[in-house]
Amino acid sequence: MNSLTEMKRNPTDWQGEAMQKRIARRYAAERRFKALGMAAVILSAGFLAFLLIVMVGNGFRGFTQTELPVDIDFPAVTGGASASQFEGPNADANLQSMGLREIVDSSIEIQYGPDGTDLFSPGGWTAVNAMILNDPDIVEQQATVYLPVISDIDVAYKDAGNPEAEAKVRELGDRLSTGFNWNFLSHSDATDPMQVGIWGAFKGSLITMIVTLLLAFPVGVLAALYLEEYAPKNRLTDLIEVSINNLAAVPSIIFGLLGLAVFLNFFGMPRSGALVGGLTLALMTMPVIVISGRNAVKSVPPSIREAALGIGASPLQVVFHHVLPLALPGILTGTIIGMARALGETAPLLMIGMRAFIATPPSGITDPATVLPVQIFLWSDEVDRGFVEKTSAAIIVLLLFLLTMNALAIYLRNRFETRW
Amino acid sequence: MTSSTLLFLVFGLGLVAWFFGRLKASGMQSGGKTSRSALHSLPNYHGWYVALWAIVPAAIFMTVWSFVSPALITDAALTSPAAAALPQDGFSRAAILSEARAIAYGNQVNAFNPLSQSMVEPYREAIAYFQMIGAVAALLMVFACGVYAWLQIKPDLRARTKIERVTMLILLLASLIAIITTVGIFLSLVFESARFFSMVSPIDFLFGTEWNPKAVAGPRGETGFGAIPLFWGTVFIGAIIAMIVAIPLGLMSAIYLTQYAPAKFRAWMKPILEVLAGVPTVVYGYFAALTVAPALRDFAVSIGITGASSESALAAGVVMGIMIIPFVSSMADDSIAAVPSSMRDGSLAMGATHSETIKKVLIPAALPGVVGGVLLAVSRAIGETMIVVMAAGLAANMTANPFASVTTVTTQIVQLLTGDQEFDSPKTLAAFALGLVLFIVTLLLNLIALRVVKKYREAYE
Numbered sequence: 092m093n094s095l096t097e098m099k100r101n102p103t104d105w106q107g108e109a110m111q112k113r114i115a116r117r118y119a120a121e122r123r124f125k126a127l128g129m130a131a132v133i134l135s136a137g138f139l140a141f142l143l144i145v146m147v148g149n150g151f152r153g154f155t156q157t158e159l160p161v162d163i164d165f166p167a168v169t170g171g172a173s174a175s176q177f178e179g180p181n182a183d184a185n186l187q188s189m190g191l192r193e194i195v196d197s198s199i200e201i202q203y204g205p206d207g208t209d210l211f212s213p214g215g216w217t218a219v220n221a222m223i224l225n226d227p228d229i230v231e232q233q234a235t236v237y238l239p240v241i242s243d244i245d246v247a248y249k250d251a252g253n254p255e256a257e258a259k260v261r262e263l264g265d266r267l268s269t270g271f272n273w274n275f276l277s278h279s280d281a282t283d284p285m286q287v288g289i290w291g292a293f294k295g296s297l298i299t300m301i302v303t304l305l306l307a308f309p310v311g312v313l314a315a316l317y318l319e320e321y322a323p324k325n326r327l328t329d330l331i332e333v334s335i336n337n338l339a340a341v342p343s344i345i346f347g348l349l350g351l352a353v354f355l356n357f358f359g360m361p362r363s364g365a366l367v368g369g370l371t372l373a374l375m376t377m378p379v380i381v382i383s384g385r386n387a388v389k390s391v392p393p394s395i396r397e398a399a400l401g402i403g404a405s406p407l408q409v410v411f412h413h414v415l416p417l418a419l420p421g422i423l424t425g426t427i428i429g430m431a432r433a434l435g436e437t438a439p440l441l442m443i444g445m446r447a448f449i450a451t452p453p454s455g456i457t458d459p460a461t462v463l464p465v466q467i468f469l470w471s472d473e474v475d476r477g478f479v480e481k482t483s484a485a486i487i488v489l490l491l492f493l494l495t496m497n498a499l500a501i502y503l504r505n506r507f508e509t510r511w
Numbered sequence: 512m513t514s515s516t517l518l519f520l521v522f523g524l525g526l527v528a529w530f531f532g533r534l535k536a537s538g539m540q541s542g543g544k545t546s547r548s549a550l551h552s553l554p555n556y557h558g559w560y561v562a563l564w565a566i567v568p569a570a571i572f573m574t575v576w577s578f579v580s581p582a583l584i585t586d587a588a589l590t591s592p593a594a595a596a597l598p599q600d601g602f603s604r605a606a607i608l609s610e611a612r613a614i615a616y617g618n619q620v621n622a623f624n625p626l627s628q629s630m631v632e633p634y635r636e637a638i639a640y641f642q643m644i645g646a647v648a649a650l651l652m653v654f655a656c657g658v659y660a661w662l663q664i665k666p667d668l669r670a671r672t673k674i675e676r677v678t679m680l681i682l683l684l685a686s687l688i689a690i691i692t693t694v695g696i697f698l699s700l701v702f703e704s705a706r707f708f709s710m711v712s713p714i715d716f717l718f719g720t721e722w723n724p725k726a727v728a729g730p731r732g733e734t735g736f737g738a739i740p741l742f743w744g745t746v747f748i749g750a751i752i753a754m755i756v757a758i759p760l761g762l763m764s765a766i767y768l769t770q771y772a773p774a775k776f777r778a779w780m781k782p783i784l785e786v787l788a789g790v791p792t793v794v795y796g797y798f799a800a801l802t803v804a805p806a807l808r809d810f811a812v813s814i815g816i817t818g819a820s821s822e823s824a825l826a827a828g829v830v831m832g833i834m835i836i837p838f839v840s841s842m843a844d845d846s847i848a849a850v851p852s853s854m855r856d857g858s859l860a861m862g863a864t865h866s867e868t869i870k871k872v873l874i875p876a877a878l879p880g881v882v883g884g885v886l887l888a889v890s891r892a893i894g895e896t897m898i899v900v901m902a903a904g905l906a907a908n909m910t911a912n913p914f915a916s917v918t919t920v921t922t923q924i925v926q927l928l929t930g931d932q933e934f935d936s937p938k939t940l941a942a943f944a945l946g947l948v949l950f951i952v953t954l955l956l957n958l959i960a961l962r963v964v965k966k967y968r969e970a971y972e
Contacts, residue, residue: 117864117867118864120864120866120867121864121865121866121867123866124865124866124869124870125767125771125865125866127763128763128764128766128767128770128771129767129771130763131759131760131761131762131763131764131767132763132764132767132768132772132780132784134760135760135761135764135784135787135833135836135840136780136783136784138787138833139783139784139786139787139790142790142794142795142798145798145801145802146794146798149801309685310685310688311685313681313682313685313686314682314685314686314688314689316682317679317682317683317685317686318686321679321682322686330690331686331687331689331690334689334690334692334693335689336961337693337954337957338689338692338693340887340890340891340953340954340957341696341894341950341953341954342891342893342894342895342896342921342949342950342953343894343896344894344896344921344924344925344946344949345696345700345894345946345949345950346696348696348699348700348924348928348942348943348946349692349695349696349699349700351928352699352700352702352703352943353695353699357699374692377688377689377692378689381689405671405675406675407675407678407679431789432789434791435789435790435791435792435793435794436791437791437792437793437896437897438792438896438897438900438921438925441925441928441929442924442925442928446929464791464793464897465793467793467794467797468793468796468797468897468900468901471793471796471797471800471801471901479801482797483797486794486797489791489794490790490791490794493789493790493791497786497789501782
């Protein structure tokens with residue numbers, strides 16, 4: 092009886108009101124879920140966009156500097172120095188003995204009053220020095236040079252500064268202008284934000300990266316080849332694999348502790364040098380290269396190996412003449428990604444003393460050096476407001492560098508990707 | 512002769528040896544009687560054979576010599592008449608000798624102690640003497656071994672086999688560097704931590720609740736090394752706040768990009784999200800300290816929270832969570848993709864909507880992989896340094912208030928090891944103890960995560 096009524100009823104009452112309602116509810120939930128997913132993606136990308144906008148917004152001003160014109164009547168203040176004095180190897184010494192700084196200061200005092208020099212960045216006169224060395228003929232004529240003002244006025248002119256500086260800016264009015272800050276690309280660290288530059292840190296990064304690459308790349312590639320092609324299945328191989336995978340996941344600061352305890356304290360290598368920095372970063376980068384290298388080697392089809400073995404190549408010839416060249420683009424991609432990570436790394440380098448104030452660019456691997464990320468960290472600690480835009484500007488340079496490296500990696504991957 | 516010139520010379524001679532070995536072998540190859548097939552290995556391998564014989568023994572000798580010669584040099588310098596004036600007391604004697612050595616090697620310009628200036632000349636002589644002995648011996652070895660190998664070249668010399676054996680050894684050595692590094696990390700952490708624990712009891716360290724290394728009482732009476740507040744701060748920022756941000760955003764992004772997004776959108780968005788993981792952490796740290804932390808403090812003040820700090824756990828945690836999003840999303844992506852499509856198709860065929868399929872079928876099936884990914888992300892977050900150094904503050908607080916300042920293990924390691932370093936004070940050594948704890952915890956998290964992921968993957972094979 093009961094089963095009969097069930098049979099008479101439609102299997103599902105699609106048109107029923109309750110069913111319609113339920114379906115509408117389920118579809119709404121579906122749309123909500125989809126929108127939630129979309130929102131997550133947009134929000135994540137939005138964070139990135141916000142980060143970049145903040146950095147670029149703060150940083151682009153770091154590439155400019157506020158300047159005031161100074162007329163220097165060279166023949167009058169130098170007592171008729173001739174251009175020939177400032178050519179050749181003795182030029183710099185002659186400039187020093189002439190007392191260029193006093194000359195510039197007196198020209199400033201003529202135009203901006205006795206307190207005029209307080210308006211200008213203390214190291215600004217070196218720009219005149221460089222200008223004369225570049226073009227000695229200037230000393231025989233009158234010239235107008237644009238010299239950077241002090242950081243407070245710079246901040247006040249570009250943005251909002253402290254009241255005194257704002258008043259100064261209003262007073263100087265139209266005479267203030269902004270120019271491209273070449274110093275920022277060519278100088279090293281300094282105590283005055285108007286004089287700082289990234290060249291020293293940039294060079295330090297470059298040297299450190301070269302050391303890292305020279306150590307990590309050969310070792311990483313050789314280890315990848317061994318593990319993928321020759322390693323017998325035994326305890327030792329398992330141990331090597333486990334340690335490589337672990338090293339890839341060890342926090343970077345631990346590598347810094349290793350560098351401090353082993354390279355500095357045990358082997359007594361020079362502190363703060365690019366050598367120890369490069370060694371530490373190489374140990375960090377090597378596992379990344381091994382892992383990506385193994386994948387690249389693995390993706391070379393066995394038929395290539397078998398063909399080479401078949402015509403009489405030795406196992407070593409198979410790998411070095413056939414497998415390695417085919418796997419190299421993949422290995423290079425992994426290497427660039429590993430190097431990009433090493434380039435952005437800060438914490439281990441703080442441990443080995445690369446956080447010193449370094450005003451001269453390093454010229455060798457044992458000279459005290461700093462790298463771009465550490466320079467950013469050091470500047471971020473400065474209280475002077477002028478450093479804020481310099482820090483962001485340095486971040487822009489670092490990010491541009493990383494983006495270029497990643498773009499290169501993607502290009503290589505697309506260019507050499509082979510479907511076997 | 513300096514050691515770098517010697518090194519260049521030895522390698523230059525190695526090149527010459529390679530050339531002569533190759534020349535002799537190819538002479539045999541083309542020289543009338545012996546046919547091409549009679550030569551076991553290609554001439555190149557003979558060249559390498561001679562070159563390796565020339566370089567390797569000399570290089571080993573030079574390495575050993577560089578360890579032995581400093582002691583010999585010091586002994587020789589001490590026999591000079593100037594050494595008679597040195598004090599007998601061991602400590603000041605060693606200081607003078609090391610200063611003289613530094614000047615003689617050119618690492619230092621002026622002496623602080625006049626006695627060391629008098630020792631410079633004997634040192635210079637001894638250095639020159641022993642360097643010359645080393646150089647002559649090394650060059651003799653290059654010649655002797657090179658000529659020996661050169662004489663061995665015969666058509667049936669199995670040069671290739673020998674070279675390949677050496678190459679295999681080099682490959683193995685390259686792989687062993689990973690083990691050496693791991694052992695090096697472990698030993699250096701354990702060794703320095705042991706010195707720390709000889710001064711501070713491990714129980715006080717692991718379970719103490721007061722962290723104040725600046726106010727160390729003195730030898731044997733050390734207090735203020737209770738690391739619990741640091742562990743709490745690390746967990747609070749890395750495992751709680753960062754994960755509250757990263758898990759929903761990462762998971763939902765992965766779901767949207769794998770299940771809903773058009774292929775083209777996915778192709779663009781996935782790399783863009785991955786950029787988040789590629790931004791250097793010092794940039795995140797600066798962003799957190801400069802932009803996020805002040806904004807959060809203003810927000811906290813405006814809703815009436817007192818004690819809001821400009822260095823807050825929330826700022827560091829949120830920014831760290833953003834950094835972690837790509838890790839969570841790519842792990843979730845992988846494990847969702849690993850769910851067999853028959854399960855998904857079956858659910859859809861039964862009339863479930865897309866979101867119901869995802870919630871009831873895909874996520875439960877992919878859960879172990881997702882959990883593994885989250886564990887890896889946590890391990891990454893608690894080992895992260897720069898964001899917390901720049902945004903989390905230094906106050907060792909045990910608070911659950913996200914607007915308050917807390918400190919973490921990595922922040923304290925950086926604090927303890929920058930500035931003046933004395934390697935016998937518990938203050939410096941505490942950093943290694945913290946490092947050891949960090950190393951062990953991240954290692955365990957990684958091992959568990961990998962085990963979870965692996966076990967789950969087997970389920971569908």
